[in-house]
Amino acid sequence: MALTLRGVSYRYAGAASPALSEVDLAVEPGEVLGIVGANDAGKSTLCLVASGLAPTVIGGHLAGEVTLDGESTRNLTPHDAATRCGILFQNPLTQLSGTAATVWEEVAFGPRNLGLTVPAVVDRVEAALDAVAIGSLAERHPEQLSGGQAQLVALAGVLALQPTTLVLDEPTSLLDPGGTRLIGDALARLARASKVALVIVEHKTDLLARLADRVVVLRGGRVVASGPSSTLFERPDLASMGVAAPAAVSIRRAAERDGVAGRLVGLDLGALADAGLPSDAEGMEGGAWVHPAVEGADAGPPAALEADAVEYVYPSGTRALGDVDLRIEPGQRVALIGQNGSGKSTLVRQFNGLLRPTRGEVRVNGRGVGRRHVAELAREVGLAFQNPDRQVFARRVRDEAAFGPRNVGLHRPELDVAVNDALAALGLSDAADVNPFDLGFSRRKLLSIASVLAMRTPIVILDEPTTGQDADGDAQIRRAVAALATAGRTVVTISHDMRFVAELFERVVVLREGSVVVDGPPAHVFDARHWPALASTHLEPPLPSILGARLGLGSTPTEAAVIDGLRQDDGRRRLRA
Amino acid sequence: MALVAFTVREWTGPIAMIVVELACALAARVTRRLAVLALATIPIVASILLVNTFLFPGATDRLFSLGPFTATGTGLAAALQATLRVVAFALSVGLFSLTTRTDELLADLERRGLGRRVTFVLGSAIATIPRMAERAGEITESQRARGLDTEGSILRRLRGVLPLAGPMIAGALTEVEERTMALEARAFSAQVARPVLRAFPDSGSERIGRWLAFLGSIALGAASISGLLRLP
Numbered sequence: 001m002a003l004t005l006r007g008v009s010y011r012y013a014g015a016a017s018p019a020l021s022e023v024d025l026a027v028e029p030g031e032v033l034g035i036v037g038a039n040d041a042g043k044s045t046l047c048l049v050a051s052g053l054a055p056t057v058i059g060g061h062l063a064g065e066v067t068l069d070g071e072s073t074r075n076l077t078p079h080d081a082a083t084r085c086g087i088l089f090q091n092p093l094t095q096l097s098g099t100a101a102t103v104w105e106e107v108a109f110g111p112r113n114l115g116l117t118v119p120a121v122v123d124r125v126e127a128a129l130d131a132v133a134i135g136s137l138a139e140r141h142p143e144q145l146s147g148g149q150a151q152l153v154a155l156a157g158v159l160a161l162q163p164t165t166l167v168l169d170e171p172t173s174l175l176d177p178g179g180t181r182l183i184g185d186a187l188a189r190l191a192r193a194s195k196v197a198l199v200i201v202e203h204k205t206d207l208l209a210r211l212a213d214r215v216v217v218l219r220g221g222r223v224v225a226s227g228p229s230s231t232l233f234e235r236p237d238l239a240s241m242g243v244a245a246p247a248a249v250s251i252r253r254a255a256e257r258d259g260v261a262g263r264l265v266g267l268d269l270g271a272l273a274d275a276g277l278p279s280d281a282e283g284m285e286g287g288a289w290v291h292p293a294v295e296g297a298d299a300g301p302p303a304a305l306e307a308d309a310v311e312y313v314y315p316s317g318t319r320a321l322g323d324v325d326l327r328i329e330p331g332q333r334v335a336l337i338g339q340n341g342s343g344k345s346t347l348v349r350q351f352n353g354l355l356r357p358t359r360g361e362v363r364v365n366g367r368g369v370g371r372r373h374v375a376e377l378a379r380e381v382g383l384a385f386q387n388p389d390r391q392v393f394a395r396r397v398r399d400e401a402a403f404g405p406r407n408v409g410l411h412r413p414e415l416d417v418a419v420n421d422a423l424a425a426l427g428l429s430d431a432a433d434v435n436p437f438d439l440g441f442s443r444r445k446l447l448s449i450a451s452v453l454a455m456r457t458p459i460v461i462l463d464e465p466t467t468g469q470d471a472d473g474d475a476q477i478r479r480a481v482a483a484l485a486t487a488g489r490t491v492v493t494i495s496h497d498m499r500f501v502a503e504l505f506e507r508v509v510v511l512r513e514g515s516v517v518v519d520g521p522p523a524h525v526f527d528a529r530h531w532p533a534l535a536s537t538h539l540e541p542p543l544p545s546i547l548g549a550r551l552g553l554g555s556t557p558t559e560a561a562v563i564d565g566l567r568q569d570d571g572r573r574r575l576r577a
Numbered sequence: 578m579a580l581v582a583f584t585v586r587e588w589t590g591p592i593a594m595i596v597v598e599l600a601c602a603l604a605a606r607v608t609r610r611l612a613v614l615a616l617a618t619i620p621i622v623a624s625i626l627l628v629n630t631f632l633f634p635g636a637t638d639r640l641f642s643l644g645p646f647t648a649t650g651t652g653l654a655a656a657l658q659a660t661l662r663v664v665a666f667a668l669s670v671g672l673f674s675l676t677t678r679t680d681e682l683l684a685d686l687e688r689r690g691l692g693r694r695v696t697f698v699l700g701s702a703i704a705t706i707p708r709m710a711e712r713a714g715e716i717t718e719s720q721r722a723r724g725l726d727t728e729g730s731i732l733r734r735l736r737g738v739l740p741l742a743g744p745m746i747a748g749a750l751t752e753v754e755e756r757t758m759a760l761e762a763r764a765f766s767a768q769v770a771r772p773v774l775r776a777f778p779d780s781g782s783e784r785i786g787r788w789l790a791f792l793g794s795i796a797l798g799a800a801s802i803s804g805l806l807r808l809p
Contacts, residue, residue, distance in 0.1 A: 087758075101680035
């Protein structure tokens with residue numbers, strides 16, 4: 001066995017209760033084990049314990065036995081453990097040494113630390129670059145890589161130590177769909193071609209369904225279910241364990257429930273999801289794909305948000321937006337999608353004045369943004385950022401949520417009502433008096449959203465709200481977005497989660513290199529004729545779209561649309577028969 | 578160059594060094610960026626000029642008076658000389674940072690026997706500065722988006738310190754922990770000597786030139802201080 005855990009319990013230093021209890025696991029060389037579970041189920045702790053970092057490096061108390069290649073981690077120094085078990089974390093930026101001038105030297109960091117001879121270092125670096133197929137990046141500066149590429153370099157850096165086990169803690173959670181596919185492909189290649197035992201923690205069950213031989217579900221620090229991924233992901237009680245079923249499983253189940261699964265017999269939905277799209281984006285040019293803008297809207301109420309020929313150039317000279325025309329009506333739900341660096345974040349920052357257009361005009365509720373202060377615009381536009389840890393500062397959840405509304409002039413008792421409503425909308429009422437840093441990342445993220453909702457702005461912008469959320473958190477955010485829509489507030493989101501986008505938003509705007517390339521309802525944007533445009537900005541349509549196109553059902557961006565299509569198709573067949 | 582500028586007395590030392598530095602900057606095509614860096618000396622230069630010109634001890638050659646303060650010729654000359662030395666020093670530091678890549682400097686220092694920990698600490702300290710600035714930018718943006726007014730009076734700007742400092746410190750601590758674990762996971766604490774990967778071209782003539790420049794500077798400085806060498 002490459003890795004075994006026998007009766008393992010672990011408690012962090014200073015913690016009252018254990019983060020892991022009585023965990024038994026064994027992973028063979030060449031096997032891929034997926035770990036799933038709700039947030040705070042102990043998945044990251046399991047990674048630290050398996051790699052020997054806990055307790056050797058971070059302290060805490062370990063009971064039971066963890067072995068790497070048959071040797072107990074208690075007897076291993078950190079660098080010995082590192083040569084047996086590599087670990088990859090979420091954030092590529094904190095994993096690179098930051099002292100290397102090229103990718104090649106970055107990958108060489110580990111082998112050099114082991115004091116190997118230069119020829120041995122060269123061999124290992126070449127092998128590691130080869131294993132994740134990034135030989136072409138060897139001469140690049142590590143800081144000039146995309147998120148996905150940087151994560152691949154971090155992976156190669158760990159592989160260069162030639163560990164027999166590799167533990168990955170949500171390796172794709174901070175990446176865009178293109179980056180996720182890069183990592184997914186690299187891991188699939190490793191699983192096929194090497195004898196490394198892989199342990200992958202992921203919320204993206206679609207990815208695990210593709211990669212894992214076996215899956216273990218953690219809940220409250222204990223293993224509550226395990227089995228081959230093909231059967232485990234089919235379990236009907238998966239949701240009750242805080243895990244979302246893969247899209248393929250969910251669609252098949254819905255079709256069976258409605259008695260329209262006939263056409264899905266013999267169709268491997270998982271393989272359909274794996275295949276992705278042809279990256280052939282030839283013959284497509286920006287303007288031709290744009291959904292015709294709504295004309296003659298001048299007579300009606302002013303747009304909630306309006307960008308008029310907006311161009312934005314950063315002081316560094318990077319042209320992030322080029323000639324963007326966008327009109328978002330009051331009460332509309334709009335999703336902005338596109339690869340990292342396509343201009344989504346730059347665009348939303350124009351709407352609350354954090355950035356001012358280099359050329360063109362931005363209007364909010366019909367008034368030009370001009371030189372109005374950000375603080376003044378915050379009364380109309382609330383923007384929740386991606387990373388809650390760049391925002392949360394108060395000692396109590398309630399105070400954090402009150403910061404925004406107080407700034408925009410809400411007073412008691414109205415302030416208390418706004419705060420309570422916002423906390424309730426994100427399921428945080430029970431935590432109002434807790435210190436935000438005791439919440440865990442995903443609930444802290446919900447708090448950062450609540451703290452913006454509490455400002456009661458007519459327009460709400462959410463940057464990547466579902467990142468790092470488990471099934472429960474995801475459902476919470478969906479409910480909050482639906483409630484905003486019911487209340488008539490305009491909701492704009494930036495998201496890499498196509499399922500979320502297709503199911504909750506009535507309009508999708510695709511950005512590529514600072515320009516709008518496709519714009520329209522999900523059924524229009526995810527239609528097969530726009531797939532090349534999506535692929536050109538490293539996006540993929542949601543699985544229901546791919547399935548609908550395959551079965552000739554038309555454009556079916558959501559599970560409900562596929563089932564509907566299957567039902568109609570079924571009806572037609574019966575009629576003909 | 579900084580050594581000569583400070584140790585060689587009178588005007589020749591600093592002026593000669595500024596000329597050499599500008600020539601180097603021209604050759605390395607970094608003149609514009611060097612000029613921007615030189616602007617950073619304005620506050621210190623201004624204070625040197627004011628203090629020396631008006632308050633030079635024992636000077637009597639009066640130029641003009643401003644209220645209770647009297648400008649003196651000796652003071653002004655001393656101020657200009659000091660200014661030239663400071664500018665020469667600033668330019669030498671700027672020239673060094675503009676023409677030397679951090680990673681190459683660190684690799685070379687390690688090759689010369691500096692320990693891996695010291696090398697790493699130096700490297701990450703330098704790399705941390707832009708990251709801290711980026712993080713501070715993100716935090717400020719998210720608080721401003723929640724209506725924190727940082728535009729306008731100093732009082733308003735000060736109000737932004739608390740919501741900025743909290744996430745800044747928490748973020749830095751988290752990052753240190755993550756980085757420590759990532760380093761351990763790459764065998765950083767192994768107690769063996771690391772092989773040197775890169776050889777830097779360093780010809781014999783370059784090495785001789787460097788030593789000559791170093792020894793020459795010391796000799797010049799010593800000669801000037803001891804009074805053996807008198808320059809205008």
